[in-house]
Amino acid sequence: MNDMRLEAGLCDLNGRHDLYGFIHKGLRKAQADMLVRLGNEDMITASGRQTLADLRRLLALAALHIKHEETFIHPHMEDAGLLERQHDHHRDTFQRLENLIRGIEGAPSVLVPAHARRLYLAFGHYVAQDLLHMYEEETVAQPHLWASMTDAQIGAIEGAIMRSISPQNMAAFMDLIVPALSPAERATLPVAEI
Numbered sequence: 132m133n134d135m136r137l138e139a140g141l142c143d144l145n146g147r148h149d150l151y152g153f154i155h156k157g158l159r160k161a162q163a164d165m166l167v168r169l170g171n172e173d174m175i176t177a178s179g180r181q182t183l184a185d186l187r188r189l190l191a192l193a194a195l196h197i198k199h200e201e202t203f204i205h206p207h208m209e210d211a212g213l214l215e216r217q218h219d220h221h222r223d224t225f226q227r228l229e230n231l232i233r234g235i236e237g238a239p240s241v242l243v244p245a246h247a248r249r250l251y252l253a254f255g256h257y258v259a260q261d262l263l264h265m266y267e268e269e270t271v272a273q274p275h276l277w278a279s280m281t282d283a284q285i286g287a288i289e290g291a292i293m294r295s296i297s298p299q300n301m302a303a304f305m306d307l308i309v310p311a312l313s314p315a316e317r318a319t320l321p322v323a324e325i
């Protein structure tokens with residue numbers, strides 16, 4: 132843990148460009164909401180099946196997000212090894228979670244609760260790992276980027292990521308991000324007047 136960095140203010144924004152902030156807020160909220168749904172839904176019902184479909188979509192977006200970081204951000208870091216090992220672990224976890232989803236879908240009704248419990252515990256473990264991973268990125272990796280790059284350079288990375296995203300995936304990312312932002316942060320989004 133790097134709590135001393137927080138206490139010392141070493142990862143405060145101080146007006147610098149927050150490359151990770153919005154998408155990580157979106158992922159934290161979406162993953163926390165999903166964990167609650169996996170805990171209180173009956174997976175035999177239509178609502179439960181919708182939750183599994185929504186989980187698949189969320190995992191696909193999470194996988195796309197770590198690909199963006201590796202493609203566009205990590206080449207600008209001196210040592211992205213730790214973050215990439217954590218990403219490899221995430222990818223293995225995504226496959227295990229998909230297998231657990233299929234386990235629910237293929238199980239006879241009487242066994243669905245047992246399979247659903249496995250998925251709930253496994254997803255909770257993934258969320259715990261990802262919270263720590265995003266913390267590492269925002270408190271250690273981002274200050275290193277600030278030290279070596281200007282905000283214009285960091286903004287150019289963000290622009291390259293945005294341009295690489297399809298309209299459909301951009302809409303899905305915004306569905307995660309917008310409800311997770313503060314009012315002041317939402318006001319910075321480049322949307323047309325409502």
Ligand SMILES: [Fe+2]
Binds near residue numbers: 197214218264268
């Ligand atoms: Fe990451």
